[in-house]
Amino acid sequence: MSSEYFADDLPLNGIKVVETAQGVSGPYAAKLLASLGAEVIKVELPGGDWSRKTPPFLSETNHTESSALYLYNNTGKKSVVLDWRNSEGLNDLENLIKSADVFIEDWDISARTEWKLSPEFFIENNPQLIELSITPFGLSGPYSTYKSTPLIQLALGGILNLIGNPEQEPLMLPGHQPDYLTGINGSNAVQIALWDRDFFGESGKFLELTMLETLANLHQAPLDMDGGIRRRSGHRQSPLSSNGFPPGVCTVSAKDGYMTFGGGSPAIWEQLCLMLGRLDLFENETFSNVFENPESGLIVDHIMENWMADKTREEVFKEASSVWMLPVSPVKKINEILEDKQYASRHAFQKIIHPVAGEATYPSPTFTANGEKLKVSRSPMLGEHTKEYLW
């Protein structure tokens, strides 16, 4: 009998993925595929994926098995250790890939040139193979040999320039966002290619994903902005066009922390003024565009903060959302989110026990399918499955 709920019989069951990619982008793509049922064999060099050495660690004594970054990005996988930089290891890797559906790697053009690995190398022996290449800049073009980190990606991708105060240093997104985003895109690319291969007889493919192109897709405003430059505007949302918008679209403080107010339309501005008991501001022309009249923004910030001075974030959230229909949200800290009742009711997090790192709480896959969250299993220890696959 077929199951209505796909957790019982995950759709990617039977799909075999081999991964040599390290860090976050490739591993996150493979983690997503693993959570959907794929068998993922993570091939690590003898020292292990570099993310194993990246803080924060969950155990003070065994760092190889307790990096939070590694433990999160490799759930549901098997770990096989081999050194593909020597010919014996490369031969083992080739053998693993011969029977795989998907191969995920992160070799940049310098590494490929050094090891004489053409994009066709693995597909020649397995024409049904979908090879996902994830690199910061791709295998061609003037930046293809450039070094990168999340900060550099966000800078070149035009995201850094949007975050922070106008006269101050532009700020990065936290952690490894370009990598996560490219990982999601990588999983998308693989699923599109699998769809074409499995239901329409398409052959395998070499798919070259880059972090820079992923970020270039994530600007909400068109890049040309009618010739204008979208500038960062601190705690206030910056406008998506040269038209600007009213005050009150900002992050301001309540009694116990900050609240972010969304908006940008006259209708939401009117609702905000109603909530503040200041309909006169809505009727005042000089308050219709905070970017033409910056003073109006400061005045409204102040009125909002006064209105919230004696109210907790929870109280503001409830009243602004349910009475005034305003899109608002408390700015939450990591520990507060772990205790948040909305996330709890959605089972947005799950506890996973690891033999060395112990118990920790990790985000569940982002979606629910027929109301259920998928469960994921722990990350492997270094070489835990080498015997199973190589001997």
Added chain:
Amino acid sequence: MSAKNGSTQGSLAGLRVLDLTRVWAGPLATRIYGDYGADVIKISDPRVPLISPNGLNSKLNRNKKNIGLRLDKSDGREIFLELTAISDVIIENFRPRVMRNLNITYETLTKINPHIIMCSMPGFGLEGPYSEYPAFGTTAEALAGIPGLIGYDSSLPISTGIAYGDPVSGLNAVGILLTALRHRNITGTGQFIDIALAASPACNLGEFFAANSSNGYTPTINGNKSEHYSPHGAYPTRGEDQWIALSITNEKTWKTLAEIINNPILSSEDYHIFENRKKDEILIDAHISDWFASKEAEEVMFRLQTRGIAAGVVSSNRQLLSDPHLNQREFFADMDEPLFGVKRYDGQSIRGNFINKSGWKTTEEVGGSSKEILMKLLGYTNDDCETLGKQGTILFQ
């Protein structure tokens, strides 16, 4: 469920997607389906125009057909149900009560088409204490912890400027829907997918949650400064609001940088050790800033990258459009728009068998394909269309 013949049409040709989404998260997801050849039918309210000079909707709704349809009118809802019967996927990002009030729920739709896959993208999720609250990507990211991790110090959180809850959720939807479609092809059953805008950004912060839950780890918020690398930040270069980002992640690149800058203080052997650089970070930053201040960002990026140092121009949206790397890789798409002429948009970062860019269609105004959809797909006559137009149920262009 239109026909797919051959691979020239794009990998997702043959799939029909009913797109009720608006603004950013949903349209980004369905744009990917459209770029890959799916028959995306965007359903728009006839009373609200889609295309405007700011290009916000034009950027996200290429390669889609548009029908202007009043879902709140009974004959309009009827037409929607007829489309449901011949579609694979329905996707929406209204507040939960909107679909309930229209009586367009997964339960009602499965009676019309038991194979249908429906995806809702509400702010906080369809259940739970906040489910009925309005949300934008800009507010969802706040609940999910993103601005709480951005700032010059820990006193004032800063938003992303890209309504982060939206694009992350939109990208996630693409793969999850394909998984559900695969499940349908294998088992014959549909699926209801719910992706909360506030859930997806939190999934990109997994290491923070794991560490905090295990030992209370809380990162220090201090601009772009890193707990593990130094120097790490953006520095002003020549020109107005021009910056370069620099990441020194190991001893080797630090030594190279010190050699290039050739400043006696930075050349000190003490600074070969990360801990010492971190301790004197403010002093070191001041010297690096002095050196960068008179240089042109692109030139100095090239110079540092040639020596293996991770550095990058802080590009504005306009600089991104003229980025030499993206242009050489032919990333952008020039779309000849009926109202505005040729405009340059971002292309498709997901590589694979998408429709050749020369065949991309510009965003249709509301109702641009109403007639074709009603007559060719649903078998309505010219007279039917005229009546529906007069009643205001459908808008024709």
